[in-house]
Amino acid sequence: MKTLLDHMAPSRISTKLSIYVSAFIVVAFTLLQIYNFLIIKSEIKNQINKEQYTKAKFIAKDIKNKIDKRTKFLVALADLIPPEQMQSEDFLTEKIKEHIAFTNFFPQGFAVINPTGKGVIAEYPVIPSRKNLDLSNREWLINAKNSQHIIISSPFRSEVTDEVLVVIAKALRDKNGQVLGILEAPIFLNRPGFMEYIFDHDYNETSDTLVISRASQIFLASSTPSLVFKSIPKRGEDIFYDQVMDGFNGVGDTVDASGDEMLAAAANISFLNWFVIVRTPVDKVYQTINESLETSIISGVIVSLAVFLAITFFLFFFFNPLKEAAESVKEMVLNKQPLKHIEGYKNDEIGDLIVGFNAVIDMVNERRDKLEKSNATLESLSQIDDLTGVFNRRWLDHTLNKLWQVKTRSQEPLTLLLIDIDEFKKFNDTYGHIAGDKCLKKVAENIQKSINRPTDFFARYGGEEFVILLEGDLVEGFAIAEKTRQVVNNLQITHSESPYDHVTISLGVSSVIPQLNTDSVELVKQADLALYQSKRRGKNRYECFQHKE
Ligand SMILES: Nc1nc2c(ncn2[C@@H]2O[C@H](COP(=O)(O)OP(=O)(O)OP(=O)(O)O)[C@@H](O)[C@H]2O)c(=O)[nH]1
Incomplete structure (x- = not known):
């Protein structure tokens, strides 16, 4: 009784073919998978880069628009305050109140600060801590006093709420240019209506959006709270940051604080000297394709095994007549048995071979018979006396x-x-x-x-x-x-x-x-x-x- 292993002996053509064909299929399948994987990876990278860059540009534009609207709003309010009403707290408060009713841009409202920076001339809404603030040394106050235009402060942390904010401010002057007060409004970056979505972890589930001040070299906004107000990588540490700091807009590769590789896109907000970075960990970018690669490796192994078994079965089926024919021939040759027909007819080349072999056997047997007869004749002739016909x-x-x-x-x-x-x-x-x-x-x-x-x-x-x-x-x-x-x-x-x-x-x-x-x-x-x-x-x-x- 032959076992399956006997049928799959390495010397058999069907076994060799099974192994070679299966190995070929596995190698071809693997190469194809790797090729597809690389192509898809590259496609995904391009797609993510494109999306991230679009997102970065959109956010940059959004921030610019929001700042624009707010500054215009503040300028419009400043234009409504005549210099002679500058000392009238009621007038100022009323004007601010009227004006602010049309917008929710300024949840902290407006304040008119004393030119010395100490004390508030008027404010709405009233924020108790604001009244006692000494702002005389604030860079934005000094800048506002020295400028005819509206100014936007550098970002800083609120001493009261610890939030990151910028202040927009405009000096209110009399007709001689004397500063009578400074109209200012804080813009909290994380508050509703501004960049709150950047701080929203859900919004940035896979990617991370960062707003960075080029001048201060700090992160202003991020969905990772620990990053906010932290320094960006030093020059030389991350080529992408270096390029962006030099004004580059576009996509590139970067790493996060823990050294994980990321795909990133950067867009400038030029007039603020800020820029937006949208970045996604490479692991997450390729998560789906990596998962599908695992699945395809498992399915590849299963398919290869199935292919091997199928090929083995079919080749066994096709080559078995050849194997049996070969065994019959081997037995005849090794055991010096009489040459006889071999079984296993198949209607293909193997069948033709068997039919041909049988025909050759017939020829050989026929010739052998003839030879034996003529040998016998020769033998007898060699024993017979020519003349008399009796033995010699x-x-x-x-x-x-x-x-x-x-x-x-x-x-x-x-x-x-x-x-x-x-x-x-x-x-x-x-x-x-x-x-x-x-x-x-x-x-x-x-x-x-x-x-x-x-x-x-x-x-x-x-x-x-x-x-x-x-x-x-x-x-x-x-x-x-x-x-x-x-x-x-x-x-x-x-x-x-x-x-x-x-x-x-x-x-x-x-x-x-x-x-x-x-x-x-x-x-x-x-x-x-x-x-x-x-x-x-x-x-x-x-x-x-x-x-x-
Ligand atoms: N025609 C013929 N003669 C043969 C053949 N073989 C031998 N002889 C002859 O047979 C003869 C034998 O002669 P000998 O050996 O002298 O003997 P013999 O003449 O028979 O004399 P005895 O034996 O004494 O009776 C020879 O002349 C041979 O040539 C043969 O195949 N054909």
């Missing part, structure tokens, strides 16, 4: 040696009859070689016919000599010798030069029970000696080899 000397030697070994083991007799045609030279000389050949053939054919036991073998030994090999003893040898002699004698092939007037044969018989370390040649030699005796004793007879006592 080569076959005889081989058979004799084989039988010699068999009889050595079984200790049974082996008998050899050496046959020689008498006066054959004369036959040739008399009738010619062709007739001699015919004679040889006829003799051989007839002796062969007379040998009918499967354990008796007949072969041409060479020339006009033949051998009969018997798996029997001397007695049987004599019987066959005599029978053979008679067979040839009875052929009555005319031979005028023979004393018998026809062709005869002489035979030498020898028999032995083969022993270890003896040679079959000995048996032939003995038969030859016996044949010699036959010739000497008149031919057309057989003699037996006599062992010397």
